[in-house]
Ligand SMILES: Nc1ncnc2c1ncn2[C@@H]1O[C@H](COP(=O)(O)OP(=O)(O)OP(=O)(O)O)[C@@H](O)[C@H]1O
């Protein structure tokens with residue numbers, strides 16, 4: 001992306017340790033910048049701190065040192081400018097699927113009627129139109145995750161933070177959802193930080209893929225390819241191997 | 249680090265608050281703002297405790313006598329209930345027919361407030377020890393029974409299936425799978441039952457005796473000794489806590505593999 | 515036959531067996547029928563001595579006392595627990611006080627209730643209040659401290675904070691625990707009723723049966739016991755229905771897992 005515009009998200013020398021200050025840090029001096037409307041994928045082994053970093057960007061967890069800026073302003077807390085899809089199910093179990101999505105839409109400032117319409121649209125988008133009346137407990141794990149995505153989209157945030165959102169989905173639905181996400185992203189233009197542990201998923205989605213390791217960003221890979229991308233594209237395969245080697 | 253700090257802060261705040269309350273209580277009493285009969289100040293209560301321990305109330309019946317009488321009654325009623333409820337609960341829980349046959353009766357018997365039986369047991373068995381023991385046993389029994397039944401009935405079927413795949417004979421499935429799996433729930437029942445015992449005993453001791461903490465607190469009030477009443481209440485509370493802790497320790501001892509006590513109580 | 519009908523039939527059979535056994539023992543002459551009357555007989559005589567309108571009056575009074583005490587206890591219990599769970603300092607201050615008072619059985623407060631409130635209605639309501647207050651409080655508090663942090667975070671990412679987060683996320687997430695507390699509290703309120711009505715009452719089911727003991731009317735006592743049990747059963751069932759309605763469907767679905 002172009003270098004001269006101000007980045008949408010800036011992660012500046014962010015470190016994080018849990019518990020005593022002497023304990024080994026989960027993150028140490030992470031730097032990352034995401035341009036407006038950029039799609040950045042965070043890749044890394046389990047436990048390397050992806051969720052932690054995302055939580056810090058969201059403002060849910062304060063960094064031990066360093067800071068995160070959005071539009072040049074320091075992040076001090078969460079807010080609806082930054083929507084988030086959580087790794088665990090975070091739907092409100094006391095609301096039906098539709099009401100969950102509506103909740104997000106209402107938070108974005110819409111009137112009841114409009115919120116309802118948006119909720120319908122988004123449920124349709126994630127393929128759950130008939131399931132609007134169901135409660136989260138009555139949906140499968142993958143369906144719940146799709147509702148959660150719809151809820152985050154209903155918020156219509158400028159920044160969308162997604163923590164392994166497709167982790168619970170089967171391969172087929174996962175591919176469908178990837179395509180849908182790209183469609184939404186290209187039509188609504190959002191800055192997306194997308195955590196995944198699938199190299200291929202990262203390569204199908206991201207403008208850039210940031211590989212995490214050793215408490216920081218180990219390497220960043222540009223995926224200069226138009227979408228939709230093909231898994232058998234030689235350039236994609238080359239990047240895949242490159243990242244794979246780097247992770248070992 | 250920060251967690252430790254906030255825990256210390258919590259304890260300090262809590263202890264400080266209680267201390268402040270006690271001091272305020274004492275001072276307002278000294279100033280005559282609180283009537284000493286309605287709210288005997290801490291110093292008066294301490295005096296009452298001392299008197300209760302040394303001279304007794306009524307004169308000669310000392311605090312240990314009261315506490316022991318109460319404990320003995322709770323204990324005998326509780327044990328009686330256990331002895332009856334555990335085998336019958338296992339039997340009912342293991343048989344679907346028995347379970348369905350007894351379900352409404354047990355539900356109703358549980359709904360009968362134990363203390364409402366007080367006048368009946370007095371008519372039948374007088375105001376002596378037997379009546380009190382039976383009342384406590386009644387309260388404990390139904391709580392215990394329904395927990396034992398549920399424990400046996402709701403054993404995770406996967407466990408049983410797993411045992412089947414290992415060719416475990418039926419009798420062994422019962423003794424080695426069903427019973428151990430039901431134990432946490434049985435323990436939970438025992439703890440609830442003990443709570444019921446403490447609740448019932450006070451009511452039971454309000455009639456026909458001068459021994460026991462329930463009798464003590466009522467007697468003390470009629471003699472305008474609310475300080476002694478409060479000492480008795482505190483003792484009941486302490487005994488309840490000690491028993492609850494004891495049961496928990498016992499459970500940890502006997503069921504080392506079972507950590508989540510709270511998971512089974514629903 | 516469908517399993518539900520079979521359940522009902524077998525259950526009815528169980529009740530009949532108990533009644534028949536009772537009838538047989540009572541008629542066998544082992545004990546005098548005036549002390550151990552057969553069930554139907556007891557009901558008939560009991561109703562003759564305390565006619566239906568009188569009985570209804572006692573039930574009504576008792577239910578009123580329970581309703582007052584329970585509502586006050588439940589309301590205060592929820593408010594304190596929600597505030598204590600949400601506002602840390604308040605929680606730190608109140609929790610130890612509550613933990614000190616909680617183990618004292620509600621009935622043990624009767625003498626002090628008489629000292630504070632006299633022999634009238636307030637002291638009875640106070641004891642019932644205590645019966646409901648502590649279970650509601652502890653269950654609500656437990657629910658507040660066990661809220662899934664992810665739910666709160668989800669709320670935060672949607673721009674909720676402060677009291678809004680409390681009302682829109684924390685309290686709804688605690689509702690199942692509040693409901694559990696309410697049911698336990700209702701049961702305990704019933705449990706202490708009779709003892710509460712021992713406090714110089716002139717009416718109510720507890721008074722009715724204690725008075726009957728003085729008159730030696732065993733039939734009235736038995737009738738009273740059965741009515742108390744039935745009233746508890748019916749109202750608990752109603753409460754469960756109301757709560758289920760109020761929680762919506764989601765609670766069953768999460769419990770089933
Ligand atoms: N609240 C916490 N307290 C203590 N340690 C934590 C906490 N949260 C995370 N950690 C630790 O920080 C490290 C990184 O956790 P994080 O959840 O960020 O990993 P992740 O990369 O998202 O892993 P996964 O792919 O499995 O989700 C882990 O070692 C974890 O144990």
Ligand SMILES: [Mg+2]
Pocket residue numbers: 050051052087163
């Ligand atoms: Mg993670």
